[in-house]
Amino acid sequence: MAGLTVSSLGLSHFRSHKAVRLELGPEPVALFGPNGAGKTNLLEALSLLSPGRGMRRASAEEMARRPEALGWKVTADIESFGRQHQIATWSERGAARQVQLNDKPVAQLALGEIVRVVWLVPAMDRLWIEGAEGRRRFLDRMVLSFAPRHGEVSLTYEKAMRERNRLLKDQVRDGAWYKALEAQMALAGAEIQANRLAALARISAAQDGAQTVFPAAELALIGPNGAEFPIKEFDLVEAFRAGRRADMAAGRTLVGPHRADLSALFAAKGIEARNSSTGEQKALLLSLILSNARALAADFGAAPLLLLDEISAHLDAERRAALYDEISALGAQAWMTGTGIELFEDFGSRARRFEVTETGGVSAVRRC
Numbered sequence: 001m002a003g004l005t006v007s008s009l010g011l012s013h014f015r016s017h018k019a020v021r022l023e024l025g026p027e028p029v030a031l032f033g034p035n036g037a038g039k040t041n042l043l044e045a046l047s048l049l050s051p052g053r054g055m056r057r058a059s060a061e062e063m064a065r066r067p068e069a070l071g072w073k074v075t076a077d078i079e080s081f082g083r084q085h086q087i088a089t090w091s092e093r094g095a096a097r098q099v100q101l102n103d104k105p106v107a108q109l110a111l112g113e114i115v116r117v118v119w120l121v122p123a124m125d126r127l128w129i130e131g132a133e134g135r136r137r138f139l140d141r142m143v144l145s146f147a148p149r150h151g152e153v154s155l156t157y158e159k160a161m162r163e164r165n166r167l168l169k170d171q172v173r174d175g176a177w178y179k180a181l182e183a184q185m186a187l188a189g190a191e192i193q194a195n196r197l198a199a200l201a202r203i204s205a206a207q208d209g210a211q212t213v214f215p216a217a218e219l220a221l222i223g224p225n226g227a228e229f230p231i232k233e234f235d236l237v238e239a240f241r242a243g244r245r246a247d248m249a250a251g252r253t254l255v256g257p258h259r260a261d262l263s264a265l266f267a268a269k270g271i272e273a274r275n276s277s278t279g280e281q282k283a284l285l286l287s288l289i290l291s292n293a294r295a296l297a298a299d300f301g302a303a304p305l306l307l308l309d310e311i312s313a314h315l316d317a318e319r320r321a322a323l324y325d326e327i328s329a330l331g332a333q334a335w336m337t338g339t340g341i342e343l344f345e346d347f348g349s350r351a352r353r354f355e356v357t358e359t360g361g362v363s364a365v366r367r368c
Contacts, residue, residue: 004078004079004080004115004116004302004303004304004305004333005024005025005026005078005079005333006024006046006049006076006077006078006305006333007023007024007025007077007078007079007084008021008022008023008024008075008076008077009021009022009024009042009045009046009074009075009076010022010073010074010075010076011041011042011045011072011073011074012072012073012074012075013064013065013066013070013071013072013073014041014045014063014064014065014072014073014074015038015041015044015045015063015064015065015072015363016037016038016041016065016358016361016362016363017038017041017042017045017065017362017363017365018065018362018363020042020363020365022354022365022367024333024352025352026079026331026333027333027350027351027352028324028327028328028332028333028334028335028336028347028350028351028352029333029334029335029336029351029352029353029354030336030337030338030341030343030344030347030351030352030353030354031043031335031336031337031338031353031354031356031365032337032338032339032340032341032343032344032353032354032355032356033339033355033356033357033358034339034357034358035339036358037356037357037358037363038356038358038363038365039309039337039356040121040309040337041363042335042356042365043055043119043121043307043309043335043337044056044058044063045074046076046117046305046307046335047117047119047307048074048089048097049074049076049078049087049089049111049115049117049305050111050112050115050116050117050144050145051108051109051111051112051144051148051151052108052141052144052151055119055121055307055309059094060091060094060095060096060097061091061094063091064091064094070092070093071090071091071092071093071094071095072090072091073088073089073090074088074089074090075087075088076088078114078115080114080115080302081301081302085101085102085114086100086101086102086103087099087100087101087111087114087115088100099111101114109148109149109151109152111148112144112148113148115304115305116145116296116300116302116304116305117145117304117305117307118141118142118145118289118292118293118296118304118305118306118307119141119306119307119308119309120285120286120289120306120307120308120309120311121307121309121310122309122310122313124138124285125278125281125282125285125313125314127281127285128264128272128273128274128276128281128284129274129281132224132259132260132261132262135261135262136258136260136261136262138262139196139199139200139221139260139262140154140196142199142203142288142292143195143196143199145292145296145304146195146198146199146202146295146296146299146300147195147198147199150192150195153188153191153192153195154188154192156184156188157184157185157188157189157192157256157257157258158258160181160184160185160188161185161253161256161258163181164178164181164182164185164240164253165251165252165253167181168244168247168248168250168251168252168253169251169252171248173248175241175244178240178241178244182237182240182241183237185236185240185253185256186233186234186236186237186240187233189233189236189256189257190231190232190233190236192257193221193231193232193257193260194231196221196257196260197221197231200219200220200221202295202299203219203288203291203292203295204218204219204291205295206291206292206294206295206298207287207288207291210290210291210294212287212290212322212326213318213319213322214283214284214286214287214290214319214322214323214326215266215267215268215280215283215284215287216267216268216287217264217265217266217267217273217284217287217288218264218265218267219262219263219264219265219288220262220263220265221260221261221262221263222260222261222262222263223255223259223260223261224259224261226261226263229255229256229259229260230255230256236256239255239256240253240255240256243255264284264288266280266284278314279314279315279316281314282313282314282315283315283319286315286319286323289306289308290323290326290330292304293306293330293332294330297330297331297332303330303331303332303333304332305332305333305334305335306327306332306333306334306335307334307335308334308335308336308337309336309337310337310338310339311323311336311337311338312338312343317346320343320346321346324344324346324347324350324351328347328350341353341355341368352367353367353368354366354367354368355367355368
């Protein structure tokens with residue numbers, strides 16, 4: 001099954017790149033060069049071709065090459081389901097980024113109909129040993145790849161929760177003030193939880209059906225400290241109502257989808273991911289990313305773009321070679337970064353290679 005293809009990528013005044021134009025084929029892309037050369041900046045630009053804030057969650061102003069720059073722009077020609085599309089996204093003077101699809105202004109959500117993007121960055125290497133917020137964000141990115149509307153529903157929930165938290169902090173005790181907000185939170189919250197559970201089911205099925213050297217993980221959606229928590233709309237309404245007194249004392253909402261956590265068990269060993277070795281944790285992450293991609297290839301009809309930053313870290317040579325074989329078998333246009341070209345030797349002729357260098361704060365990209 002053919003994946004999505006970025007056939008050309010252009011950057012103007014984006015991060016360290018003053019001007020870049022890459023012409024590409026459907027093959028995976030290997031970007032190599034020293035740390036700080038601007039490799040990750042290219043992946044970040046690609047992440048903006050999908051709905052959301054991108055893989056660094058940066059503001060539009062932070063993406064400009066220099067603070068005094070007038071703005072930045074990312075353009076791409078995309079082949080999706082045999083059709084050609086042009087995507088442009090940009091910001092002027094730090095304003096909210098704008099998006100055009102085929103020369104017409106669109107909301108970011110429209111990009112999800114054309115492009116699906118999955119990424120793995122070094123900051124995720126500590127996913128299993130740090131706080132629940134990072135795991136929740138990781139889960140919601142996977143959910144978003146299946147259901148682009150998930151981001152919009154999450155914003156609806158968060159907006160209503162902010163209003164409820166304001167009432168709690170102001171010690172408002174009249175239940176009538178809470179009822180409508182809690183109903184809105186429960187409706188959106190139930191959809192959020194249903195989306196998460198559906199995504200976990202698809203990823204688990206994709207793991208079970210794969211012959212791979214990467215370990216499978218048993219995944220579950222849990223509450224704080226492993227507790228059970230309400231998922232359905234009616235149960236959420238009741239939980240919000242019953243929790244008002246405790247929430248008022250805390251000054252915030254203590255129960256709901258915003259408190260969910262993702263648990264993972266190293267299936268072959270029966271141990272929790274956080275208790276696995278550093279290499280095993282990285283392998284589990286890769287297993288989830290690859291399963292996410294396989295499930296998307298089946299559901300969406302095309303393999304997603306894979307953005308894999310410093311992917312060789314904590315991978316031995318055997319797993320690195322196996323990863324490249326899986327990417328090739330999937331038919332995904334994976335974009336990978338590493339410090340040396342030798343890290344991609346096992347790809348042979350299956351990948352295009354570009355060297356990224358930096359001089360005087362300006363990055364340059366050269367095909368090798």
